[in-house]
Amino acid sequence: MMRTLRIIRRVFIETFLGLKASGWSNWLVVSILAVALTIFGGVLQMTMSLKNLVNAWGSQIEMSAYLKDSYDPKKVANEISQLPEVRQVEIVPKDVAWRDMQHTFKIAVINNPLPNTLHVKLADPEQVELLATKLKLLPSVETVRSPLKIAKKITEVRHFLEIAGFFITAVLTTATLTVIGNTINLVIKARHREIEILSLMGVGHFYIKCPFVFQGAAYGAIAALLATLVLLGIHLYVDPYVKDQILSLVPFMPQNLEFSLLQTAGLMCALGVAVGAGGSLWTSGRFIKL
Amino acid sequence: MIRLQNVNKNYGGRPALVNINLHIALGEFAFLVGPSGAGKSTLMRLLYREETPTNGNVFIGGVNLNRLHAGQIPLLRRRLGIIFQDFKLLPSQTVFNNVAYVLRALGVDEKEVAKRVNSALAVVNLEHKFDAYPTELSGGEQQRVGIARAIVNGPPVLLADEPTGNLDPATSLEIVQLLERISQRGTTVLISTHDQPIVNAMRRRVIALKNGELVADVDNGIYELEMS
Numbered sequence: 001m002m003r004t005l006r007i008i009r010r011v012f013i014e015t016f017l018g019l020k021a022s023g024w025s026n027w028l029v030v031s032i033l034a035v036a037l038t039i040f041g042g043v044l045q046m047t048m049s050l051k052n053l054v055n056a057w058g059s060q061i062e063m064s065a066y067l068k069d070s071y072d073p074k075k076v077a078n079e080i081s082q083l084p085e086v087r088q089v090e091i092v093p094k095d096v097a098w099r100d101m102q103h104t105f106k107i108a109v110i111n112n113p114l115p116n117t118l119h120v121k122l123a124d125p126e127q128v129e130l131l132a133t134k135l136k137l138l139p140s141v142e143t144v145r146s147p148l149k150i151a152k153k154i155t156e157v158r159h160f161l162e163i164a165g166f167f168i169t170a171v172l173t174t175a176t177l178t179v180i181g182n183t184i185n186l187v188i189k190a191r192h193r194e195i196e197i198l199s200l201m202g203v204g205h206f207y208i209k210c211p212f213v214f215q216g217a218a219y220g221a222i223a224a225l226l227a228t229l230v231l232l233g234i235h236l237y238v239d240p241y242v243k244d245q246i247l248s249l250v251p252f253m254p255q256n257l258e259f260s261l262l263q264t265a266g267l268m269c270a271l272g273v274a275v276g277a278g279g280s281l282w283t284s285g286r287f288i289k290l
Numbered sequence: 291m292i293r294l295q296n297v298n299k300n301y302g303g304r305p306a307l308v309n310i311n312l313h314i315a316l317g318e319f320a321f322l323v324g325p326s327g328a329g330k331s332t333l334m335r336l337l338y339r340e341e342t343p344t345n346g347n348v349f350i351g352g353v354n355l356n357r358l359h360a361g362q363i364p365l366l367r368r369r370l371g372i373i374f375q376d377f378k379l380l381p382s383q384t385v386f387n388n389v390a391y392v393l394r395a396l397g398v399d400e401k402e403v404a405k406r407v408n409s410a411l412a413v414v415n416l417e418h419k420f421d422a423y424p425t426e427l428s429g430g431e432q433q434r435v436g437i438a439r440a441i442v443n444g445p446p447v448l449l450a451d452e453p454t455g456n457l458d459p460a461t462s463l464e465i466v467q468l469l470e471r472i473s474q475r476g477t478t479v480l481i482s483t484h485d486q487p488i489v490n491a492m493r494r495r496v497i498a499l500k501n502g503e504l505v506a507d508v509d510n511g512i513y514e515l516e517m518s
Contacts, residue, residue: 006399200340201395205364
């Protein structure tokens with residue numbers, strides 16, 4: 001146990017020595033990684049905010065189901081609310097609808113021609129077509145009116161945001177992996193003598209490779225911290241101004257759209273450490289021949 | 291302690307070692323001689339499992355090196371002390387730290403490290419230079435640091451690959467005599483060399499290779515006789 005702890009301590013010392021030996025190139029790698037992670041974090045926040053916006057709009061989509069007169073609207077509403085695609089059902093009784101209409105349009109006193117109506121809100125706007133089909137099949141439902149076109153547009157935008165976010169993440173990850181790989185390769189070349197001695201003297205592969213992996217992980221963690229500070233600055237000083245501008249242009253914009261900075265920081269840190277450690281592991285596996 | 295059974299090694303079809311059979315007992319002291327390209331370095335690399343034979347078996351202390359998987363190679367090397375022609379010292383570390391480097395990597399505690407390093411430095415007569423840097427030492431002293439590092443873990447086998455290649459004749463003899471003293475304490479020592487005067491001066495077992503073949507294996511041998 002004590003021996004293992006001493007080895008782990010030495011691994012950290014070797015990591016520190018590796019960082020020290022890398023000199024100015026540490027800052028080059030951390031800067032590039034920090035820029036990549038800031039872009040990643042910014043894109044993530046933007047796409048998540050847009051996605052939240054789209055979802056908020058999507059959640060406001062509702063379908064109208066017009067009922068046959070012979071059915072009790074409460075029973076039908078209860079039946080429909082059991083469907084998994086349904087988030088909320090609101091009953092508009094024919095009397096209420098007729099009174100409102102008369103009030104709005106000053107219609108002459110005739111028999112109420114309106115049906116009982118159910119306003120159905122969806123759990124997911126992508127399911128509008130499926131739910132419309134299900135509702136049409138109910139014997140109690142006369143007709144269904146659904147905003148198919150809007151729902152499709154919202155779904156398309158959502159998919160586009162997902163793909164764009166994935167693509168940008170993939171490009172940034174590849175770029176940072178390359179930068180980290182090259183740096184660690186330089187460190188390995190600079191320390192080849194120590195590696196050779198350790199290997200020939202019977203030091204385990206874990207001890208030899210681990211400092212490089214930790215070094216990469218340290219790059220990722222420091223870069224994530226810097227990127228978080230940049231995003232925090234944007235969040236505190238730029239966001240409120242931009243939000244005011246957007247709200248003045250689009251007053252019906254739903255509120256509380258921000259994707260939490262803490263979540264973003266967590267994701268950036270996880271990605272930074274994973275890319276740093278992964279890139280180093282890959283490079284040390286490729287260039288350290290034991 | 292060291293045994294090779296029908297060992298062949300080819301590089302791209304070109305034979306580097308041809309049907310080598312060899313046995314070196316525990317505590318024995320032997321020279322592996324031959325001209326450049328004879329296969330000495332290849333044989334040494336087989337012994338510390340830097341290479342594997344094309345066919346045949348290599349044993350160290352009864353362990354068949356062919357059967358070792360990658361994770362077991364470090365365990366084998368801890369039982370070997372390896373000495374190099376170019377010393378392979380870390381210029382940024384003191385003599386003490388060069389010798390202690392591997393012990394620390396193996397998780398040995400500092401008290402024990404100090405004890406073993408001082409003892410190894412005493413064997414090579416360099417206790418007084420413990421805080422010097424390699425660049426402040428002569429070639430012979432650097433090689434003695436290399437020997438101290440090789441013996442610090444108490445290995446039963448010492449492999450020295452051209453240990454006198456970078457040294458003047460007087461220092462070379464000193465180094466080989468030092469290795470002989472270490473052997474007298476029960477360590478098997480195999481020295482690969484083409485340093486004829488040294489081999490002839492020592493009159494110990496001489497294993498001679500030529501074009502990858504074992505052409506002589508003589509106790510109390512000399513270089514010229516075995517190579518002719």
